[in-house]
Amino acid sequence: MLSDVMEDYLKAIYALQQESDDPVATSAIAEYLDVTPPTVTSMVEKLEERELVEREKYKGVELTDEGETVALEVLRHHRLLEAYLTEHLDYSWSEVHEEADTLEHHISEEFERRVAELLDDPEVDPHGDPIPSADLAPIEDDDTTPLSDRDEGEAVVVARVSDRDEAELQYLSDAGITPGTELVVRDVAPFGMVTVGVGGEASGDDEQKGRGEAEQSLPEDVARSIRVRSAVEEVA
Amino acid sequence: MLSDVMEDYLKAIYALQQESDDPVATSAIAEYLDVTPPTVTSMVEKLEERELVEREKYKGVELTDEGETVALEVLRHHRLLEAYLTEHLDYSWSEVHEEADTLEHHISEEFERRVAELLDDPEVDPHGDPIPSADLAPIEDDDTTPLSDRDEGEAVVVARVSDRDEAELQYLSDAGITPGTELVVRDVAPFGMVTVGVGGEASGDDEQKGRGEAEQSLPEDVARSIRVRSAVEEVA
DNA sequence: TATAAGTTTTAGACGGGTCTAAACGCGGAC
DNA sequence: GTCCGCGTTTAGACCCGTCTAAAACTTATA
Missing domain, CATH: 2.30.30.90 (Ferrous iron transport protein A (FeoA))
Incomplete structure (x- = not known):
């Protein structure tokens, strides 16, 4: 099992990888997650042991396929929750993120399935971000x-x-x-x-x-x- | 801030207190939460420091008023979630508990408020258990x-x-x-x-x-x- | 009332996640 | 081509939540 903190690291690395394609720097992750660089180093070592990232010392990290799948799973939870909270619990467009950021780590697969069904398998969340599909296939580049x-x-x-x-x-x-x-x-x-x-x-x-x-x-x-x-x- | 584990201990002590009125024994908590007695001892020491329980060594623990309020808050979350999952996400009567047990620690006060509103401030959950009111007043004894x-x-x-x-x-x-x-x-x-x-x-x-x-x-x-x-x- | 049985606590270990301080390495500047 | 600076890693500390093993206490019983 993965802790929710580990999931946050994978999500962060995924997001940073989108922005640049280069290996992700320790300091970039530290800034993104608001922790110190040594904390990141020790965490990515653990993720490396679990084969969720590949790492080259002093260079940076990249997600393995398995790591990316986990990131996509979390992202799917996050974005489905944003859509759900907006449509069914009357959350406004701007207040949804924080709630989803916590809940994404704690909903069951069953919950995910039911929410997706209720929303009729949406493809984007309220911010326009694409929601990973249930099979967690990598997200294709869009035309934006x-x-x-x-x-x-x-x-x-x-x-x-x-x-x-x-x-x-x-x-x-x-x-x-x-x-x-x-x-x-x-x-x-x-x-x-x-x-x-x-x-x-x-x-x-x-x-x-x-x-x-x-x-x-x-x-x-x-x-x-x-x-x-x-x-x-x-x-x- | 309280960890979700601490909340679980308080909830457990609350539940066990309902059953007997005597101080709650270490072993009872251990069994309820499926941990070992030494784990319970160390945890209740921490809860005592925070003035959430009163403890007499070798005798047992009781919730302070503050501890009871926390337990009621968690219980309110739990039971509102059970009602919500049953009514709005089509969960069956029997599968609702586990999901609520996790989510109860992670929903915001805002989420609680909106769910309560949507359900029109229910007084009992699908199992018939009373839902603590928003002001977290102690639950009165019922006639059952x-x-x-x-x-x-x-x-x-x-x-x-x-x-x-x-x-x-x-x-x-x-x-x-x-x-x-x-x-x-x-x-x-x-x-x-x-x-x-x-x-x-x-x-x-x-x-x-x-x-x-x-x-x-x-x-x-x-x-x-x-x-x-x-x-x-x-x-x- | 002394002892055995059972419960509780103490002691010490470990992994997770974080920090600060200090050592290390890489790449640009001279 | 050497050196300096900045980013990274190592070292070591701390709190949380858990465990096992052993000591301490309580209580029931002989």
């Missing part, structure tokens, strides 16, 4: 890119918003930027700030009608946490 | 007694069934004995076995109709785990 990589004039649709920062999420939600929202990139400042026009079609049924189009400036790190796809592709 | 204490000829209504043993629960469920079921005590054997006639009105909407009255013999320990109230009092 960070908003910060887009150029002026492009019309895009919000696909995913990082769920790591509740305040940021609340801010974006208030600004009407949620998965499904259409954006037009108005300006990209040299220091990375992106100004967008917020278009119609916010996803969902909030009272965001009649607000008309608005401009919104987003600091670079916020823009990087928003993943979008080109508006034209939406037809598919 | 173990079926094993009843005499031949008495007509009673099932109020509560212990949720500690899933197989037993399944058995009783199959026999049509659930909270709300009317029973008549037919015979009490010298060795404690109780034979009852299972009457109409099973609680709920299962397909238990048309089965007619049946006789059912219950070993003494099973009969002791079923709490009943006199049928006449039901009018109130």
